Amino acid sequence: MSPAAGGRADGIPLLGRAEEPTVFELSSPGRRAWSFRGSGLPEWTVDELVPAEHRRAEPVPLAEVSERDLVAHFTRLSHRQYSVDLGAYPLGSCTMKYNPKLCDDAAALPGLTACHPATPAALAQGWLALLEDLGRRLCAISGMDAITLQPPAGAAGELTGLLLMRAWHAGQGRPRRTVIIPDSAHGTNPASVTLGGYQTVTVPSDRRGCVDVAALKDRLDDDVAGIMLTNPNTLGLFEEEIAEIAAAVHGVGGLLYYDGANLNAILGVTRPGDMGFDIVHMNLHKTFAVPHGGGGPGAGPVAVSARLAPYLPGPLPVAGPDGAYHWWMPERSIGRAHGWHGNALALARAYSYILANGGDGLRHVAEVAVLNANWLRHRLRGTYDIPYDRPCMHELVVSASSLKRQLGLRALDVGKRLLEEGFHAPTVYFPLIVDEALMIEPTETESPQTLAALADALERIASSPEGAADAPRTTPVGRVDEARAARRLIPTFDARPESGQARGAGR
Amino acid sequence: MAQFVPHTGPEIEAMLAFVGLSSLDQLFATVPVALRLAGGLDIPAGLSEPDVAVELEALAARNRGGADLICFAGGGAYDHDVPSAVRRVAGRSEFVTAYTPYQPEVAQGVLQALFEYQTMVARLAGLPVANASLYDGATACVEAANLACAATGRATAWVSRGVNPAWRQVLRTFAAGTAHHLVELPLVDGTTAWGAPGGEAPAAVLVQHPNYLGCLEDVAAARRLADEHGAMLVVAFDPVAAGLVVSPGSLGADVVVGEGQPFGTPLSFGGPYLGLLASRAEHVRRLPGRLVGETVDAAGRRAYVTTLRAREQDIRREKASSNICTNQTLIAVCCAVQLAWLGTSGLTELALRCARATRYTREALLAIDGVVALAPAPVIREFAVRTPVPASAVVDRMADEGFLAGIALDDEYGGGLLVSATERRTRAEIDAYAAALAKVVR
Numbered sequence: 001m002s003p004a005a006g007g008r009a010d011g012i013p014l015l016g017r018a019e020e021p022t023v024f025e026l027s028s029p030g031r032r033a034w035s036f037r038g039s040g041l042p043e044w045t046v047d048e049l050v051p052a053e054h055r056r057a058e059p060v061p062l063a064e065v066s067e068r069d070l071v072a073h074f075t076r077l078s079h080r081q082y083s084v085d086l087g088a089y090p091l092g093s094c095t096m097k098y099n100p101k102l103c104d105d106a107a108a109l110p111g112l113t114a115c116h117p118a119t120p121a122a123l124a125q126g127w128l129a130l131l132e133d134l135g136r137r138l139c140a141i142s143g144m145d146a147i148t149l150q151p152p153a154g155a156a157g158e159l160t161g162l163l164l165m166r167a168w169h170a171g172q173g174r175p176r177r178t179v180i181i182p183d184s185a186h187g188t189n190p191a192s193v194t195l196g197g198y199q200t201v202t203v204p205s206d207r208r209g210c211v212d213v214a215a216l217k218d219r220l221d222d223d224v225a226g227i228m229l230t231n232p233n234t235l236g237l238f239e240e241e242i243a244e245i246a247a248a249v250h251g252v253g254g255l256l257y258y259d260g261a262n263l264n265a266i267l268g269v270t271r272p273g274d275m276g277f278d279i280v281h282m283n284l285h286k287t288f289a290v291p292h293g294g295g296g297p298g299a300g301p302v303a304v305s306a307r308l309a310p311y312l313p314g315p316l317p318v319a320g321p322d323g324a325y326h327w328w329m330p331e332r333s334i335g336r337a338h339g340w341h342g343n344a345l346a347l348a349r350a351y352s353y354i355l356a357n358g359g360d361g362l363r364h365v366a367e368v369a370v371l372n373a374n375w376l377r378h379r380l381r382g383t384y385d386i387p388y389d390r391p392c393m394h395e396l397v398v399s400a401s402s403l404k405r406q407l408g409l410r411a412l413d414v415g416k417r418l419l420e421e422g423f424h425a426p427t428v429y430f431p432l433i434v435d436e437a438l439m440i441e442p443t444e445t446e447s448p449q450t451l452a453a454l455a456d457a458l459e460r461i462a463s464s465p466e467g468a469a470d471a472p473r474t475t476p477v478g479r480v481d482e483a484r485a486a487r488r489l490i491p492t493f494d495a496r497p498e499s500g501q502a503r504g505a506g507r
Numbered sequence: 508m509a510q511f512v513p514h515t516g517p518e519i520e521a522m523l524a525f526v527g528l529s530s531l532d533q534l535f536a537t538v539p540v541a542l543r544l545a546g547g548l549d550i551p552a553g554l555s556e557p558d559v560a561v562e563l564e565a566l567a568a569r570n571r572g573g574a575d576l577i578c579f580a581g582g583g584a585y586d587h588d589v590p591s592a593v594r595r596v597a598g599r600s601e602f603v604t605a606y607t608p609y610q611p612e613v614a615q616g617v618l619q620a621l622f623e624y625q626t627m628v629a630r631l632a633g634l635p636v637a638n639a640s641l642y643d644g645a646t647a648c649v650e651a652a653n654l655a656c657a658a659t660g661r662a663t664a665w666v667s668r669g670v671n672p673a674w675r676q677v678l679r680t681f682a683a684g685t686a687h688h689l690v691e692l693p694l695v696d697g698t699t700a701w702g703a704p705g706g707e708a709p710a711a712v713l714v715q716h717p718n719y720l721g722c723l724e725d726v727a728a729a730r731r732l733a734d735e736h737g738a739m740l741v742v743a744f745d746p747v748a749a750g751l752v753v754s755p756g757s758l759g760a761d762v763v764v765g766e767g768q769p770f771g772t773p774l775s776f777g778g779p780y781l782g783l784l785a786s787r788a789e790h791v792r793r794l795p796g797r798l799v800g801e802t803v804d805a806a807g808r809r810a811y812v813t814t815l816r817a818r819e820q821d822i823r824r825e826k827a828s829s830n831i832c833t834n835q836t837l838i839a840v841c842c843a844v845q846l847a848w849l850g851t852s853g854l855t856e857l858a859l860r861c862a863r864a865t866r867y868t869r870e871a872l873l874a875i876d877g878v879v880a881l882a883p884a885p886v887i888r889e890f891a892v893r894t895p896v897p898a899s900a901v902v903d904r905m906a907d908e909g910f911l912a913g914i915a916l917d918d919e920y921g922g923g924l925l926v927s928a929t930e931r932r933t934r935a936e937i938d939a940y941a942a943a944l945a946k947v948v949r
């Protein structure tokens with residue numbers, strides 16, 4: 001393997017293998033880490049400050065640890081955790097690209113972090129300017145006219161977008177009942193459709209892995225509020241007939257919703273707005289390198305075409321004629337989608353990423369993301385089944401179907417073996433329409449050497465399947481008993497049988 | 508410009524040759540020509556790392572706050588200290604740059620931190636189970652209302668006007684999709700009037716305690732009202748005040764929600780924050796979002812994994828009761844580290860110091876001619892006053908004096924100034940604040 005394969009974590013004393021006690025077990029009565037400002041205030045007692053009927057009888061039981069023990073504990077936990085900074089994370093649909101460190105520092109500037117969200121606009125001009133400019137750039141990237149930055153994640157963006165769809169149809173005096181989604185869609189899509197008050201109508205994929213346009217047309221009527229599409233879709237394929245789809249949906253008065261999960265593939269190449277989409281959400285924690293934080297925070301801004309702009313959630317940052325920014329509520333706004341202004345620091349990270357890349361740099365991101373995926377597709381051909389073996393975009397879906405039949409090697413086992421090889425596993429068993437699916441998204445930030453090492457590992461796994469069902473063996477813990485976790489639910493330390501009488505639920 | 512793509516020109520050429528292409532443009536052959544973007548993105552050329560820093564520093568310098576405005580604003584976002592240990596430990600890149608723990612064998616770090624977080628939130632709430640985080644306090648209210656409607660088969664929630672008005676707006680936004688009815692319960696003298704408003708039977712009674720105006724509510728009365736109508740009780744609590752006041756769980760809450768920002772997250776212009784949600788055990792299969800559980804690995808060693816996954820959107824799809832996928836894990840880790848740093852004695856101490864600063868500030872303001880309390884009810888960490896000049900003018904003028912004076916309340920409260928003083932406020936700062944306020948309202 002080339003030493004230039006920087007994205008491979010194998011050989012690094014990666015992960016702590018010793019079990020780490022919980023912080024509660026490290027607790028020693030009376031120990032503490034805290035320290036507070038000397039205030040000089042009168043030292044009123046709890047009895048003087050809290051009316052008797054509201055007063056707690058006992059303190060809330062938490063851990064009692066020194067700062068040294070606390071830091072050691074969480075540092076040891078961090079050693080039991082894989083991350084992008086450690087190695088490649090080819091988790092399909094998640095766009096786990098490298099997160100540039102300059103974005104961390106940008107989001108840590110005290111002028112951004114110490115600003116209270118209720119600070120009057122006149123005193124928070126830097127924040128409003130940042131948000132307004134980010135919004136304009138995201139509109140340029142998506143080909144849309146207006147945007148809200150409030151939704152804090154992709155699924156929140158989806159639901160916001162569907163409520164915009166709902167409000168728009170109501171505004172036309174024609175409420176509708178159904179939303180069409182492809183059978184390859186992310187699970188958030190149908191869940192959002194339900195929460196948006198619509199019924200899901202599923203459209204099948206055709207033999208090429210794209211929306212079956214004839215089947216779609218069969219499902220179109222004046223009860224269809226719209227369609228939600230990911231393009232490229234979850235098979236990593238571009239929906240080539242998108243213009244025809246858009247015309248057909250618009251033809252019955254429906255709207256097109258773009259799920260931006262796969263936007264990384266088309267940056268600077270084509271734009272959802274140009275394809276005919278009316279509503280677009282973007283996952284800034286995917287495409288724009290906001291680190292994923294082990295499961296958030298992300299950000300899911302929603303951009304729309306001009307006719308939907310009056311319905312956007314607000315308030316929105318806008319510039320007045322004098323160049324000063326103020327908050328503005330669109331006249332037919334659906335309301336607020338977040339308690340404040342969205343995940344502002346995540347937005348600042350994405351903004352710094354866009355500034356650093358620029359327009360040309362963003363296009364190069366898409367080019368190399370697509371190049372990496374296609375290189376892997378060619379390289380893995382013959383080892384894994386490739387159900388839709390034609391030029392893909394930023395990700396490819398392979399199948400362990402033959403390997404399972406011939407060698408008993410399932411997609412799950414391939415993923416677990418890959419963990420032993422020093423890589424994160426691909427997304428497995430998604431999309432649902434592919435048997436034994438392995439969805440691989442290398443992203444543009446993994447070098448050719450890392451890709452070669454990943455392909456070598458995937459080939460080794462396929463050629464030596466012995467023991468795969470017991471993998472992984474070199475990770476902090478071996479295969480985890482998920483069924484037991486659900487059967488004998490232990491959602492807190494206090495619920496452990498060893499904990500005896502549950503503490504903490506008292507006053 | 509900064510460079511995050513590692514490939515050299517020759518490497519790209521070699522890879523293109525391997526896939527049988529001669530240019531990068533050919534990679535996009537499946538994109539119809541008519542849809543291709545001619546002329547590139549209308550976005551300026553990329554900047555170097557130091558130039559990006561200059562741009563961001565210039566923007567940051569246009570905000571007032573932190574160093575130059577001493578903060579007396581709260582309203583759901585509080586100016587607490589974030590200790591170095593929290594910043595450093597929760598800022599470790601293993602936590603920051605991981606994905607959702609889909610592969611538990613290499614995600615024990617995040618999973619165990621979340622398990623500890625869930626334990627701490629459950630103890631704060633006085634309930635047996637808490638989920639692994641939601642977006643913020645507002646969306647936690649939405650999820651709680653949806654949970655209650657699903658659990659009771661009803662579609663109405665009675666919501667106290669003491670609930671943060673922005674959170675109520677968020678509730679209304681999302682109720683448009685779920686067709687839930689929100690009926691507001693009025694405030695009298697700063698606390699909720701617990702009379703039945705009539706109409707459809709409610710799924711939930713929703714109260715914030717202490718409420719948006721800082722006043723302690725009669726949660727037992729809310730529980731009685733809920734019981735009379737067969738409804739669940741949802742309490743939006745303040746996790747800092749929880750250090751001093753009786754837990755909502757022991758007052759009979761079925762679901763407890765809250766904003767976790769006070770523990771380990773700076774003000775950040777409103778996000779990312781942290782939605783807390785805890786519930787009684789019987790609702791565990793209706794919890795929104797991730798839930799981490801303890802189990803064992805193949806060798807019988809203790810291990811953690813996301814569990815009861817059949818609740819979630821990627822499995823239940825259109826039948827899921829929540830669509831949440833990405834949540835706020837890193838902020839939950841910050842919260843767990845901060846709560847461990849505070850510990851049993853530190854949480855009490857933090858709440859006590861906030862309560863002292865709040866009382867001292869309140870007394871100093873009420874000593875000013877023409878400043879009167881908006882409500883007589885007891886407060887813990889926040890309070891509202893009426894001022895002789897409109898509160899928005901007070902806020903503007905106080906900025907010139909070096910203070911973020913508070914939040915100017917909406918008309919639904921008849922105006923007024925909402926003021927919070929945390930453990931960061933000293934006697935000298937509060938004295939100066941009161942003196943400045945006396946001047947600007949004169």
